[in-house]
Amino acid sequence: MSDFDTEIDTSGLNCPLPVLKARKMLNEMNTAQRLRLICTDSGALKDIPAFCKMTGNPLLSSEEIDGKLYFIIEKGA
């Protein structure tokens, strides 16, 4: 799993909270810093890539381990 600078665990939270919490955290981060976002909302599987694509914050990796989704998002310029 890639390295990261900050982590948010949204386990148990449903749409759209993972996206909103990721947005809030990314606003406080510097360019090129990495956020690890943990989700149990299965909709996040599509929502987080869509969020990353639209906001220009590259999604470096996504994986599912034991029913949880782990995303590494890099803060874009």
Add this chain to the structure above:
Amino acid sequence: MAKKLAIIASKGTLDGAYPPFLLASTAAALGFEAKIFFTFYGLQLLKKDLSLKVSPLGNPAMPMPVPVPSIVQIIPGLEAFATWMMQRKLKKKGVASVAELREICLESDVELIACQMTVDLFDFKNSEFIDGISHGGAATFLEFASEADITLYI
């Protein structure tokens, strides 16, 4: 240039409150400029006191633990029960509250516009509404909607 989302919120029920606030807060997170125009019963969503309800009456699609015939749904307290049940379910499933989503909308600069005509129609007082909203009419909405990428009537 930022994409734009224009929404008309015309419903004042608990279930009707979700789509406008949820989509506008998410749109703001995606970098959209978003505005919601609250008209008729949608104005309830701008009240300081958010006592939104949901009713199974006239809503045959609402899942109920046991089937409740329409004639029984007029019994006082059934609406309160259905609302309590829905709120409990929302909480249990980790869904944000309407107040929380509304707060995020305000924090992320979603413009919340109260339809002045319906404010006057229902004799609502500005003191009943939350701070940070604006007022406008049909032309205000249409001007923004004419440039919007997405326009929704909810």
